[in-house]
Amino acid sequence: MPLSPDQIAEIEAARATPRPTLRAVSEGMEAHLYRANPVLDHGFVRVIDYMGDDSAIVQAARVSYGAGTKHVQNDEGLIRYLMRHWHSTPFEMCEVKLHVKLPVFVARQWIRHRTANVNEYSARYSILDREFYIPEPGQLAAQSTVNNQGRGEVLSGAESARVLDMLKQDAATSYDHYEQMLSQEGQQGLARELARMNLPMNIYTQWYWKTDLHNLFHFLRLRADAHAQFEIRVYAEEIARVTKDWVPLAYAAFEDYRMGGVTLSAKAIAVLKRLLNGENVEQGDSGMSKGEWREFLEVWG
Amino acid sequence: MPLSPDQIAEIEAARATPRPTLRAVSEGMEAHLYRANPVLDHGFVRVIDYMGDDSAIVQAARVSYGAGTKHVQNDEGLIRYLMRHWHSTPFEMCEVKLHVKLPVFVARQWIRHRTANVNEYSARYSILDREFYIPEPGQLAAQSTVNNQGRGEVLSGAESARVLDMLKQDAATSYDHYEQMLSQEGQQGLARELARMNLPMNIYTQWYWKTDLHNLFHFLRLRADAHAQFEIRVYAEEIARVTKDWVPLAYAAFEDYRMGGVTLSAKAIAVLKRLLNGENVEQGDSGMSKGEWREFLEVWG
Amino acid sequence: MPLSPDQIAEIEAARATPRPTLRAVSEGMEAHLYRANPVLDHGFVRVIDYMGDDSAIVQAARVSYGAGTKHVQNDEGLIRYLMRHWHSTPFEMCEVKLHVKLPVFVARQWIRHRTANVNEYSARYSILDREFYIPEPGQLAAQSTVNNQGRGEVLSGAESARVLDMLKQDAATSYDHYEQMLSQEGQQGLARELARMNLPMNIYTQWYWKTDLHNLFHFLRLRADAHAQFEIRVYAEEIARVTKDWVPLAYAAFEDYRMGGVTLSAKAIAVLKRLLNGENVEQGDSGMSKGEWREFLEVWG
């Protein structure tokens, strides 16, 4: 997203005058504040505010566990312990507020995470801009033949051109009509709350989104995952990069135990133990279904 | 929404065989179960399940307040007392699950109520039907000139025809293109999760939506209100009718204290007291802004 | 609560070194950070962190309503408008984290507000201190004769002395036994998670409690209210004072519309309109129950 000179000036103005505070400060996050990290063709993620840092997690845990935490030598060890044992409340003591610009169909996935505060741009009050997500040709992929919710091969050049053409043309037409419906020149002008229904779901919207670190990690685990749709994953990855700068110790623990971890079923544990004992195990005697076995082999095969 | 013979048969089958239960039963709600109450041109609200009735609210309150509730003579009085004093937890003891078919732009407003459970039809997995909300001409209104988020006059016939024409044509074109993108005849076929972005927001989606009675009342207060957008209000009104049959005592208290009630500010109380004393009060000496004064007069003027 | 010299030194150390930040800063709140505001005999409320200020509320609202908010001349007017119309999401954009020391029976009321993040001192891990809430004689009141959950007359001197004696003695005995159970001198020493069950509910616990401004206002409306139990009300009042310094415009709107406001039922509106018309209205022809009528007269009588 190329920012306008006005927007750049506004961001720089917001960054121009540091003020003294007695609160916990994360240097890594201060470097991100207000700046627009571009995502997709017109989107962005901006950090508007944050509360707490790695030490705030530790501090909250020590309130809970009192003398019980003294034997853990250092902050990193304590944070890893909390993550490993699913002690989530200390991570809830950090909070972040983001300004995100994103296509509507991405917003619809995103909003399913209910434990967040949201202020979205209202198309009842205001007029949406003429900005649509048009994928890069390299992102135009066929329906996966093995996964009902995934992508397969990248489309051929001709097919991709045809798709892009339809997307661009329908976006242009629907937005032209949106403007014509709203127009009050020589006519009454349709209410904004009605005219918006003509717009396709690749139009961009924007919102302020605020959540705590525990719920942010949950969001990242699902949305920065390889199975998430590309168009939301790139937002999650951008937020993950920011989070790493904000709370480096917590993020490292999250990477080790959540993003890089796997959950094994009782059946999978039993199979692994047999394999460790040198036994040979086939799907047929694993107790797992074919689907489970395939997923098991993806990690251990 | 005209149901297909298959759908009617399915509903009648679900209603054909009552089974015995020891749970609280609301006769009023049993009459609604599974039936599709039509809303807008293709939408509906169906009750799929419910938990509790008026007596369940009373029962929960008596657990909380023990002997303290004995002096309230009857269930109706207790329910009114709870509503009047914002004792919300007994109302949370009732739960309802609805199947709703609704346009996407309505779903986007609705989902902002976060304290509910939702399972929405996924356009990543499956293909959406060719069904779009096209307003009745009587609902095509101009932008309000006094309210940034409201409607004003109904559009003239010519203008209305022009708007309907654009809505219908863009819906048809975008859906044709959606199908052409997905098609695998002689081509790879674009992934469903991508093709859907071409669809306008008046396309219908559907979901299961489950919430408790306290949060349902909150939803109804905001969405069955005269200031809510017509297209969500008709859903709220349909749900309100169902709710009235489900928990008649609680609904009557809700109507009296919430839907029909108003909240007065400290300033408005002071003004009313002066008026009751026979004083004459003008906006200028009311302590209220012009906007507040106008809203005050709407009720008391 | 008299702080120990160590605690005072720790607070002063935390306040000694301001650091630069680019975030929104509330000067009023900076003055409170880390300081212990005493409540009851051993309790306190301390602000540990905060996010946002009045301008953050306005900023979020302007994202939502876009051009729609331009006609509101100033921040104060916009904040009052949001509060009046129950637009709660902009208030959710501010967050506060408190460190609270409080008796267990107060904590049990407080925790019923579920929309907050909590890290409580764990008596499974650690040993509780010998600190109990012993009311001031002026707070020892008889059961109300009109209100099942309220207090009536202050106890007479003799009766009050008798009560204080029992409270003090039982606290001392139960804590002595707690220590004797835990002791490992010459015995195995009972597990902390078991020994704690002997402690009475006026013992002090502590927690970190974090919530957003919208939910904080909801908490204050219920707990700073005259009907709340004195022992939680004094905490709410202390938090209200801090909140007023943090977000003065939002707090003023809250005072006018919530704390100082009342909600009228449809029946009460009808009665008030008749009174404004000069009619005489009695309970019998008001449509209200005796309880409602009494509450109505408390405001309007």
Added chain:
Amino acid sequence: MPLSPDQIAEIEAARATPRPTLRAVSEGMEAHLYRANPVLDHGFVRVIDYMGDDSAIVQAARVSYGAGTKHVQNDEGLIRYLMRHWHSTPFEMCEVKLHVKLPVFVARQWIRHRTANVNEYSARYSILDREFYIPEPGQLAAQSTVNNQGRGEVLSGAESARVLDMLKQDAATSYDHYEQMLSQEGQQGLARELARMNLPMNIYTQWYWKTDLHNLFHFLRLRADAHAQFEIRVYAEEIARVTKDWVPLAYAAFEDYRMGGVTLSAKAIAVLKRLLNGENVEQGDSGMSKGEWREFLEVWG
């Protein structure tokens, strides 16, 4: 808990008259309705109401995934797939309401699960009964020497007798004083909201507790776990038994993937792969801390 004849009669009356319903019915759950399953010395768990069964989970998933679920042959396979892939929303479509009698210190742990609806007996309104949890001698264990929040050896007979003596005596004394404070014979009688603070945390309270199946599973995973305190674990185990009868397929998936499963970190995966390759791995070259290594060996050693 020995039920009184009155209570038994009340339960049997509630079970006497089945009524017809068109809702989903779980035969396994009908058998539990209203019956008190005893827990600890005076506690119980009773099912008061429920919504949905295994087929309701499947039904909600099929709404979400539409044609995408057709390839899964049967309900069991689909439920296992949902559980394995953390698709939690279909499990949220089932709801249960329990009546639980439990000691206050157990209630304080339990209430930390915030995603539930609760109506607790109020000691502001009403007088608590003289019922205290007094552990069985076999449950009186010493503080663990390796785990800050666990139990070690069972206490010796003499020590155990001494502890029981203190618990019983302090319970009796504090309750005697509670009654004396409340008494209005010849005195004013202290307000109930004050007198209750003298009671120790092993006194019993009761509540209605309502939650959805997804959150119930989360509760069970944490509280039916071997690391949970015995006194809450016995409640969780009782609820688990009930849940197994209610939704047998979902419960079996939960047992396999959650209760019997483990989560491996990226480091643990790497170590297991080396072991599967026949390598020898020691803690020193595992990349894990001593604590992690010890926990790893508990499963794989």
